[in-house]
Amino acid sequence: MKKATTSQVLADFESLDEQQKNDVLQMLFGQTLKGSQDISKYKAVTMADTVMSMLLPPNGEHVFHSVTRQGEQMPSPKEPLIPFYISPGKYLTQYNQFWFLESLLGSDIIKKALKRRGVVDDQLIERLFSKDKHLYYLNQNRSYLLATSNELLEFDFGTLIPITALEALQQFGLEKMEEAKEKLYVRL
């Protein structure tokens, strides 16, 4: 059997009709998808004849929470589950890193993207951050990544260099960006 790339496998999968997709999923997971409410138990799958591996929520589903300004967020009970998987790449290598995306972009943006295409891969992540208008900053010798610029930070760090969210992602990755957001700045 010829080796296929992740993109080729996904493209082939997308071209199948519903019954064929269910047949493939039956082989992979032992169950079929009957709409978004009926998400099967996931498991990590590595196919020997392809380079594709899928990272899936270990407990079967990822619960997105709504963003509110006050108090505890709760998942909306009426909202259908969104099936997706993570294709590991440059930015995400484990499912337990997925929350970096939610922290930086918010669940709503991610959910909207996943409803169109249920795979989180480097391409999607870069596309999402290319639309993010938030600027990050570097100090002059590029030893710190900052989540904002203000009087106090410029007082401490000197003139700051703005970079786009996409640039921050490509150069430093999700974890550094999240830490900069959480603690104002992070050492690189």
Add this chain to the structure above:
Amino acid sequence: MSVLTDEQLEALGPLVQPFERIDFINIILPYEATLFAVETHNVTAAGKPDKVITVTVDTARQRLAQGRYLWIIDQEGLKLILEATPNPKANRGVVCHTNITGGKPALQGGELWFGEDNRVYINYKSGRYGASTVGHRQAVLAYFRLLGFDVVQLPIV
């Protein structure tokens, strides 16, 4: 009703929502707004905490995770929580600044260490409520001193 004077509120403020000062939308992940009231110590109301983790001055100056506390100032005063306090349902696994406030607005926030030299070492590292002006910094130091702390402001590097 605030325990701070109008002058203190003006110097430390305004009250901000989490992440408002850094122009991020207010994204609080699950369980990061859970109020950890029992684990939080209100210094303004209850005085300096009796039992704290003290660290060497070197540890504080290196801003190591050991013995690191999170602090915020809101309308009820200065509050502290040990950052290593478990928050197992949260992605981070430990508490963050909004676990002190319950996700509500605050005036200022940062990190703190209790030094073995009886000083407290602080910075303003909080994406959620951190200071944005030199005036804020001065007001924070003044407030800590008012509460009886011998406070040292940590440099950036």
